[in-house]
Amino acid sequence: MSPRLPESVDPWRSADLQKRFSGQLALSMFPRLASSLTSAKGTVDYxxxxxxxxxxxxxxxxxxxxQLSIECQRCMGPMPYPLDVSFELIVTAGPEEAKLLSEAADSLVVVEDEGVSPLEILEDELILVLPLVAMHSEDECEVGPEEMAVGDEIVVEQEASEDESPFAVLAQLKSDLKQTN
Ligand SMILES: [Zn+2]
Structure with a gap:
């Protein structure tokens, strides 16, 4: 088990050595992911x-x-997004080999001596699992209760105007009577 995550690794050599990396990284280490988050504070265990x-x-x-924080598309407020995923990528020696894989397999083509970036792999996987449209559940969303409150106010106003209108009509009648007298 390696404590540090190297910038680039040779997947073939790493596989033959049965390399395993694990640890914790700051979310701020993933700039592409950070643009989809409301806060890049926090860490990822990998x-x-x-x-x-x-x-x-x-x-x-x-x-x-x-534990990510993403933006709710209804109220634009921050929304906690617990993330717990496992993934598997197949590294192939070239595009021809990649074509032989079933379409269901996520393949990563590595040409000859080119290494892979563990950080890039992790970031790609993090971005992949983010929902396209994130929304709070209705009872947790800022918009839900607000809309209900606005609806209540409208009902109250309608009741009030209904209560007021007979008096208003009466007042108008009184003033009309005064004028005729
Ligand atoms: Zn919301």
Whole structure:
């Protein structure tokens, strides 16, 4: 188990060594993810494991745990988003090998000696699991109760004007009578 996450790793070598990385990273380490968050404060617990499947294929499996804060698309307020995911990517030696994989498999094409960035992999997976449209549940959303309050006020106003109108009509009648007298 390696305490530090290297900038780039050779997936083939890492797989042969059965490398496993795990630890905790600040959310601010993921700039692309941070733009989708209401706050980049907090951390992500991660694990990444490299395994050789065949001569030209390596599996990278990992887990991510975090408590993100994303924006509710209804009230635009912050919304806690607990994240607990596991994923598996298949590293292939080239695009031809990637084509042989089933469409369901997420493949990562690595050409020759090019390494993979563990940080980029983790960030991609974090972004992938974010909901396209996030919303609070109705009882937790800022907009829900406000809309209900506005509705109540309208009802109260209607009742009040109904109560007032007979008096208003009466007042008008009185003034009309005064004028005729
Ligand atoms: Zn909301």
């Amino acid at each position: 694990s990444l494991e490299f395994k050789r499947i065949t001569r030209r294929r390596v599996a990278i499996s990992g887990t991510l745990h975090s």
